[in-house]
Amino acid sequence: MSWRDDLERVLIAENALQQRVAELAVEIDQKLAGNEPLLLVCVLKGAFVFLADLIRRMEARHEVDFMEISSYGTGTASSGVVRILLDLERNIEGRHVLIVEDIIDSGRTLDYITRNLRTRQPASLHICTLLSKPSRREIDVSVDFIGFEIPDEFVVGYGLDFAEAYRNLPFIGVLKAAVCQTSKPV
Numbered sequence: 001m002s003w004r005d006d007l008e009r010v011l012i013a014e015n016a017l018q019q020r021v022a023e024l025a026v027e028i029d030q031k032l033a034g035n036e037p038l039l040l041v042c043v044l045k046g047a048f049v050f051l052a053d054l055i056r057r058m059e060a061r062h063e064v065d066f067m068e069i070s071s072y073g074t075g076t077a078s079s080g081v082v083r084i085l086l087d088l089e090r091n092i093e094g095r096h097v098l099i100v101e102d103i104i105d106s107g108r109t110l111d112y113i114t115r116n117l118r119t120r121q122p123a124s125l126h127i128c129t130l131l132s133k134p135s136r137r138e139i140d141v142s143v144d145f146i147g148f149e150i151p152d153e154f155v156v157g158y159g160l161d162f163a164e165a166y167r168n169l170p171f172i173g174v175l176k177a178a179v180c181q182t183s184k185p186v
Ligand code: IMP
Pocket: 046, 071, 072, 078, 101, 102, 103, 104, 105, 106, 107, 108, 109, 110, 153, 154, 155, 156, 160, 161, 162
């Protein structure tokens, strides 16, 4: 049985994702042209697939670094508890930083990250997210680049997981409600 059987439907097809990622790269190149070299901060784990595709479409000079944040204990609802599991390797003081995130849901994770990174005094701080669920927002965060606004449904694929599964799907899909309810998250 394939993991694909756990999906209700495809929300964003592979070609639509690839096209939008290419557009985002152009937007970033244009808007942040004066900020080279950029430091792209990839928020693990969900954003690593997006980052990998995005940087191969970008022309602006950049480096990448990684940060892992935990906002979800288990399951599909935000616990509201945010902590750093892995911190950046680099000192970002005076650097032009672009945060690369997979999805903004309540906004808690990004609010925490931006407040945390600002205390390190970067020269500039911008945010790029592949997906956003505006109807779920609890904390307002100003996002500079958004791939797609999506409805309030739990999605997986293209780096996004449920209980660590489905990250490898090349599209964004909606998980069957029965799977979210019955699977035991790790
Ligand atoms: P927030 O702190 O509520 O904005 O949640 C952001 C994080 O929750 C994202 O970085 C994801 O890791 C995770 N998340 C939120 N919605 C989804 C979803 O629909 N699928 C998979 N992960 C999600």
